[in-house]
Amino acid sequence: MTNAKSMSLMVTKGTLDWAYPPFIISTTAASMDVDVTMFFTFYGIGLLKKDLDLTVTTLGNSAMEMPMMGGHMKMPNMASMVPGMTGLTTMMMKNLIKKKGVASIPELREAAQLSNVRLIACQMSMDLFEYKKSDMIDGIEFAGAATYVEGALNSDVNLYI
Amino acid sequence: MTTKTLDAKGLNCPLPILKTKQTLSGMAGGDTLEVLCTDPGSVEDFQAFCRATGNELLEQGRAGEAYRYVIERRA
Numbered sequence: 385m386t387n388a389k390s391m392s393l394m395v396t397k398g399t400l401d402w403a404y405p406p407f408i409i410s411t412t413a414a415s416m417d418v419d420v421t422m423f424f425t426f427y428g429i430g431l432l433k434k435d436l437d438l439t440v441t442t443l444g445n446s447a448m449e450m451p452m453m454g455g456h457m458k459m460p461n462m463a464s465m466v467p468g469m470t471g472l473t474t475m476m477m478k479n480l481i482k483k484k485g486v487a488s489i490p491e492l493r494e495a496a497q498l499s500n501v502r503l504i505a506c507q508m509s510m511d512l513f514e515y516k517k518s519d520m521i522d523g524i525e526f527a528g529a530a531t532y533v534e535g536a537l538n539s540d541v542n543l544y545i
Numbered sequence: 546m547t548t549k550t551l552d553a554k555g556l557n558c559p560l561p562i563l564k565t566k567q568t569l570s571g572m573a574g575g576d577t578l579e580v581l582c583t584d585p586g587s588v589e590d591f592q593a594f595c596r597a598t599g600n601e602l603l604e605q606g607r608a609g610e611a612y613r614y615v616i617e618r619r620a
Contacts, residue, residue: 412559415566416597485557485584495563 390419391541394532398430400438400477400489401445406545407431407492413541414499421539422496423532425506428545429513432505432520436490439474450476497523504531546575553582554611561587562594565616569600574620577603581611588612 391413395406406428410420424432431438442448443464449456450473463469481488487495496503503524510517510526517526525531536542551568553561561582568578580591588605591614595602604615 408559411563415559415563416594485555485560487557487560499563499566 389417389541390421390535390539391543392421392423392532392536392539394542394544395422395424395428395431396426396545398427398438400440400474402545403431403438403489404492406543407489407496409543410501411492411495411499414496414501418541419502420496421502421504421532421535423504423506423535425509429505429509429515431489431493432503432524433515434519434521438489439470440477441470442473448473451480493521497521502535506532546577547572548577548579550579550581553580553584555583557584558586558590562590565591565594566598569616569618572618574618576618578616578618580614580616581608582614583611585612587614591616 391410393406393410397403406422410422414420430436440448441464442459443461445459446461448459450459451457459473464473480486505520505524505526507526507528509515549568549572551564553564556564561580561584565578565580572578584590591602591605594600595616599619601617601619602614603617604613606613
């Protein structure tokens with residue numbers, strides 16, 4: 385690695401919207417010759433599953449507004465109580481992603497693996513949520529907090545997302 | 546010395562950069578890569594990418610509606 389810089393990311397969220405920042409930053413950093421390690425813990429661990437079924441919800445997401453007919457539509461918190469609303473907001477988001485030429489999460493995850501980003505699944509989260517190694521994609525590591533801390537101590541940039 | 550063109554039009558951040566890196570990886574030092582894209586964020590991003598990776602940004606400008614960059618792969 386010519387740049388000889390390194391970055392670690394702690395990925396704690398597993399929704400469609402929050403999957404983007406860590407994967408965009410990690411793949412971009414890798415393309416700029418940075419050594420990147422991503423540590424997936426708690427809900428972030430779902431981003432390493434073979435079958436991704438990511439969703440986005442209006443609940444607790446009061447800043448969410450979607451472009452609509454030249455303006456923006458606020459997405460009220462209460463809307464998330466309506467059955468099927470999460471499916472609807474997810475579909476709207478996925479349509480936007482496609483329309484705007486934004487990469488899908490599986491695409492970015494594959495790019496991360498191809499550019500040798502180190503993906504570590506938190507073993508405790510695996511146990512806690514009863515995931516099997518076979519639920520997860522190949523080519524990842526399983527380790528604990530000490531592994532993350534050791535990597536973070538040697539990194540130029542550490543991000544918590 | 547070879548010259549390649551990468552058409553990244555319609556792709557959004559970070560895909561133009563990722564594809565540029567991928568293409569440069571398969572080229573030799575001194576080869577040049579022309580990149581065409583439509584992402585307005587690419588103007589700052591290609592400069593940053595080249596500064597960080599040591600590849601040289603020989604040209605940048607417009608090609609019609611698109612942004613155009615010419616990058617020389619570092620040795």
